[in-house]
Amino acid sequence: MARTFEFHGGVYPPERKQRSQGPVRHAMLPGRVVLHLDQHAGRPAFATVAVGDSVKVGTPIARCDGMISAALHASISGQVTQVDRHTITIDSDGLDAWQRLTPLEWRTASAEERLTRLEHSGVVGLGGAGFPTHIKARVSERQRIDTLVVNAAECEPYITVDDLTLRQYTSDVLEGAQLIASLCGAKQIVVGIEDNKPEAISALRQAMAESQPLSVTVSVIATRYPSGGERQLIKTLLDRDVPDKGLPADIGVLCQNPGTLLAALRSVRDGEPLVERLVTLTGEAIADPGNRWVRIGTPMAALLDEAGLNRAALHQLIEGGPMMGTPLADLEGVVTKTTNCLIAATRKELPPAPPESPCIRCGACEEACPANLLPQQLHWYARAKDDAKLAHYRLFDCIECNACSYVCPSHIPLVADYRHAKTRLRHQQLETAKAEHAKHRFEWRQARLDREEAEKQARRQARLARQSTQQTDSQGASPQADLRSLRIAQTAAKAAVRKAEKNLARAAQQDPQQSHDDLETQLATAKENLQAAEARLAEARSAGEPQETP
């Protein structure tokens, strides 16, 4: 067993995983699915089907729009009945006919072939963030990766998706890990798993010996929330610290969820796009809990009713885990690519938070914080809207794990405060960016008007010059232009163009994912200014020449 390390903080909420330990089953095929175009990180997908089109399971219905985006596929066979800005609705024909891509022999296929396949299969991170897997696998183009971490910690209470995936599809998950590791150039594979999953651990130990070609290490870690946080897991397994505002890739690590690895393998090896995922259905208000294969876009109400939902006892439906999940207002939602768990809780099971009392500065939150922050300081400054102090106390390093709210004896909704402060700050950044953008557009317009004016002047001067040469008795009517200052202006404009080009190239290299419209505008402005300066200089020269020659 590999050596493990400690991360700071953490809490021990009741696990409540026993209810969903049964074998994996397939949920009933839904009669209708609603597929959201923005169920992944990045820009929403672009719909490529129209109302009335008939589709099979796996037919592409929306394509990537931009670099960070993911394709979307029909999850049932039938007819498209509605397409709007956010969703595509498909009504089932009950046939469940499939349209698969050609299977690839991934060990011999080229990297580009495999990456394209991942891109066309719409595989995204199934752990919750929904980051497109093909982008993550391309990380080796920019950074060197030495370790692939399979994040099977699953520290949130209730959820058993990764546990069951590992138990039932052990060798496939490891094969998927080999596939992703070969794409990102990792030298070793480390599986991080909490010690409350003995069956998955023994299955992994059996399968790891046969996994080829990279060696697989299974690291069993102590059960503590949030050991499955990316930074915390990397600290625990490898004793490496992800830098502030950095990514695991900065220290040579790539993290993947077992479900994502399974989906990636199925898309490449079997040609099956991402049309279904495992979802834990649990909570006291459900009679028949467990893990189900659910088609993406299945309405939650139908799914929960099938699992025996007692609507009278239902107090709160939560998507995700009880610590970081989202409480849903009603049952109208649909399962998306990032829905890993649905908790139908009774009032007794998850009672509403007691009323908030003032902070007594006990420091319990500081001891629980896995990100080494000072939650109570952040709490004061978030409520006081003191932005400078919030930045100083690293608000944006908060992973919103809710450990501080969990231990707070005054029941202060700390993370709600932080989220609010974060959105406020992001909004401010947007406003600043918008003002900057307007400024560049204003400057560009000024430069354009200047150039037009200069060109007009030049034309008039040329006309005058022609007229005066025709009269042949020009006495130098045009005033002597100061050629020297115009030449200086032209050189300065040239330098500005070079500077703008340099800025744009550097920004594009540093952050290729961002659009650099503003820098492009700046460059265009500088070019306009240069043109204006050149026009003025040419005009002055042509006006000056007849005088210089005699």
Added chain:
Amino acid sequence: MSDAFSIISLLSAVAVLTALGVGFGALLGAVSERFKGDESSLVEQIDTLLPQTQCGQCGYPGCRPYAEAINQGDAINKCPPGGDATITALADLLGRTPEPLDGEAPSEDLVAFIREDECIGCTKCIQACPVDAIIGAAKQMHTVIEDECTGCDLCLEPCPVDCIDMLPRSTPLAQWQPVTYPHQMIASDRRASMEMPHGTHL
């Protein structure tokens, strides 16, 4: 003898101190001349604090000219779109006393909207727009690009048919702000809807 000696020492002390004073004075003068604060960078800093609507309500043709004017000593309270936040930020930067806003701050974020069937295609608004946010051509219908519009309302006045309205800006979903309730003093005053689990307690 001792008198003469003391006069010499007195004179030498005066001479040394004077020389020191003149020397340091010259040094300071030279340094302040050599490392003179960059005027343009201060203008730049003032300009970043202004809201860049380019509306001209300050009496200058755009935000940059107003920034230059502030640097020359003009009042800092002439920017209605920036409101009190801009005045406070400018006062902080320049070490001046914040003054009450000269004019009325807009109550909400507005954008220009052209009622397209009434537009006669005169291009007057296009020429007035400081950020090129209006597209169209002569005798063709014009329209405002909402994302580029700063809400300066400079296009309203030149329109001969009054077909431009100032409407509230639509907020994209990505910029959604959570609705927050004021913190109430007495817990029993809370409404039931506030009992949503913020950080759910098990």
